[in-house]
Structures are given as C-alpha cells and as structure tokens.
Amino acid sequence: MNTLSVEGLSVRADSVELVREVSFDIAPGERVGLIGESGSGKSLTALSLMGLLPEGVRALGRARLGDRDLVGVPESRLKDLRGRRLSMVFQEPMTALNPLMRIGAQVAEAMTLHGTPRARARSRAIDLLERVRLPEPAQIARAYPHQLSGGQRQRVMLAIALANEPELLICDEPTTALDVTVQKQMLELIAEVAPALLFITHDLAVVASLCERVLVMYGGRVVESGPIREVFTRPRHRYTEGLLAASKLTPRGTRLPTIKGSVPGAGQFPDGCVFSNRCPHTTPACESAPALTGDGHAHACWHPAG
Numbered sequence: 107m108n109t110l111s112v113e114g115l116s117v118r119a120d121s122v123e124l125v126r127e128v129s130f131d132i133a134p135g136e137r138v139g140l141i142g143e144s145g146s147g148k149s150l151t152a153l154s155l156m157g158l159l160p161e162g163v164r165a166l167g168r169a170r171l172g173d174r175d176l177v178g179v180p181e182s183r184l185k186d187l188r189g190r191r192l193s194m195v196f197q198e199p200m201t202a203l204n205p206l207m208r209i210g211a212q213v214a215e216a217m218t219l220h221g222t223p224r225a226r227a228r229s230r231a232i233d234l235l236e237r238v239r240l241p242e243p244a245q246i247a248r249a250y251p252h253q254l255s256g257g258q259r260q261r262v263m264l265a266i267a268l269a270n271e272p273e274l275l276i277c278d279e280p281t282t283a284l285d286v287t288v289q290k291q292m293l294e295l296i297a298e299v300a301p302a303l304l305f306i307t308h309d310l311a312v313v314a315s316l317c318e319r320v321l322v323m324y325g326g327r328v329v330e331s332g333p334i335r336e337v338f339t340r341p342r343h344r345y346t347e348g349l350l351a352a353s354k355l356t357p358r359g360t361r362l363p364t365i366k367g368s369v370p371g372a373g374q375f376p377d378g379c380v381f382s383n384r385c386p387h388t389t390p391a392c393e394s395a396p397a398l399t400g401d402g403h404a405h406a407c408w409h410p411a412g
C-alpha cells in the first residue's frame with residue numbers, strides 16, 4: 107500500500123485555470139472527504155488523478171501514488187494504473203455500465219483487462235458481488251443493468267472498482283442519486299471496503315460520518331483542510347463557515363448555496379454581491395471581475411446578490 111501525494115496540481119482549459127495549486131496526501135487506510143460548492147473543482151481534481159480529464163482540459167503539477175506518477179504520463183501507463191492501483195465510482199452507474207452486457211461479465215472484464223485469466227475472473231466476479239453484499243450474487247451476475255435497482259447498480263460499480271484490489275478508491279458523489287436508507291448502507295459498505303478513500307460530496311453529514319479528514323474547495327483552490335473535528339468545530343475560512351451554516355438549514359443532499367463574503371486573493375465582496383463561479387458574465391459588476399480578482403481569472407466572478 108502506498109500514499110497518494112498531490113503537490114501543486116492545477117487543471118486548465120485553454121488559459122483558464124479551473125483548479126489551482128491543489129496539494130494533499132492520502133495515506134493507506136485514510137478516508138478523506140472533498141467538499142465544496144458546485145463548480146469548485148472537485149470532480150476535475152479527481153479526474154486528473156485518474157487521467158480521465160475531458161478533451162481540451164489538462165493537468166499540471168505532481169500527483170504520485172507511491173513511486174508512480176499520475177500526471178503528465180502517457181495514456182498507456184495510466185491505463186495500466188487505472189482500475190488496478192486506483193479506481194473511481196461515479197454518481198450515475200447507468201452511464202458507466204454497459205446496458206447490453208451481463209453484470210458478471212462486466213465485473214470479470216475489469217479483471218481480464220489487467221491480465222486475470224477469464225475463468226478465474228468469472229468466479230471472482232461472483233465473490234466480489236457477494237463482498238458488496240448483493241443478495242444472490244450468482245443470479246445478479248446473470249442479470250443486465252436495467253434489471254437491478256439504483257442501489258444495486260451502485261454496488262456493482264463498487265465491485266468493479268474493487269476488482270483488482272486497488273490502493274485508492276475515489277468516489278464522486280456515489281450516493282447522491284440514492285434514497286436515504288440505501289445511501290446509508292452504501293456509505294457503510296464504502297467505509298468497510300475502501301483501502302484508502304477520496305470521497306467527493308456536497309453533504310457535510312456524509313463527510314463527518316465517513317471521513318477522518320476533509321479538504322474544502324472553493325473557486326478551484328483547497329481553502330481549508332484538516333481533521334474533521336477541527337475543521338467542523340473551528341472553521342478558519344469564511345467559506346467553510348458558510349458551508350456549516352448552510353448545512354443546518356438545507357435538507358440533505360441539496361446543493362450548497364453561494365455565500366456572501368470574501369474570496370482568497372480578491373479581498374471583500376462589494377456590498378450586495380455574492381461570489382459565484384458559474385456566473386454568465388451578463389451584469390456590469392461581472393464584467394469588472396477579472397480586475398477584481400486581480401489575475402485576469404474570469405472564471406470566478408462577482409455579481410449582485412439575488
């Protein structure tokens with residue numbers, strides 16, 4: 107087992123910096139939450155570790171799992187690491203599963219791709235379905251994705267992610283689409299099986315129950331990090347305070363709102379303005395945003411509240 111070490115990771119699309127100088131470590135066995143409002147760069151951070159960034163978006167900086175580089179290496183090398191040394195579970199299993207292929211064959215394929223002989227992969231697939239607590243695993247193995255419930259499909263994705271016994275599991279809101287009871291069972295399972303975990307969510311309660319440490323992202327940066335108890339009881343960043351306040355008011359799973367306040371490097375917001383990184387740049391206030399942030403970074407901008 108190896109430590110994931112991320113140092114000065116940035117993600118760019120053309121000249122726009124979407125993730126800026128993110129650094130963190132995850133030791134073997136550690137469970138780390140990554141929270142932040144929509145658009146703050148959580149998914150791009152995860153995808154850059156997996157080498158799965160969309161076309162036209164590239165990662166810079168350093169990320170290593172043990173002695174293996176994850177950023178700036180050829181796709182052929184990443185293909186070998188992905189699904190073997192590190193795996194990812196996404197929010198929507200239906201888009202990740204092949205609708206025309208039986209479940210058992212899909213779990214087995216994750217292993218044959220990395221060199222496991224077919225017969226062994228087939229029998230291990232049943233063991234894995236059992237490990238993620240699917241009832242009647244042999245029957246599930248013969249089913250097609252549409253014959254399973256959302257919660258069952260997400261367990262299949264977890265089985266696929268675990269198939270080659272990775273050192274790190276990355277989960278990007280894997281339970282958001284599930285109902286509360288199913289969500290709870292899935293989280294317990296993830297906590298039990300993850301060798302080391304980076305867990306992306308909007309839900310502070312989930313982070314608090316699952317993780318030992320948390321990273322808070324805002325406007326593409328990690329603005330705060332530390333042990334859960336420390337960050338949640340003594341938040342140092344204004345945005346984290348906002349997240350905590352919002353979590354008491356908003357129902358589970360809802361998107362966290364933008365907050366009034368300041369953004370690192372940009373000083374205080376003008377009165378009556380909020381910060382948003384999904385702003386369409388239609389108001390006069392927004393047009394002056396690059397000047398306000400002082401670095402020509404038009405991705406994040408101000409706009410009048412309301």
Ligand SMILES: Nc1ncnc2c1ncn2[C@@H]1O[C@H](COP(=O)(O)OP(=O)(O)OP(=O)(O)O)[C@@H](O)[C@H]1O
Pocket residue numbers: 119124142143144145146147148149150151160161163383384
């Ligand atoms: N292919 C792309 N090209 C340009 N910009 C992109 C691309 N993909 C994402 N972005 C932008 O990068 C920013 C960060 O996106 P990311 O998906 O990492 O956010 P997130 O924190 O995961 O949000 P959510 O919680 O909604 O999934 C967003 O402003 C998004 O619009």
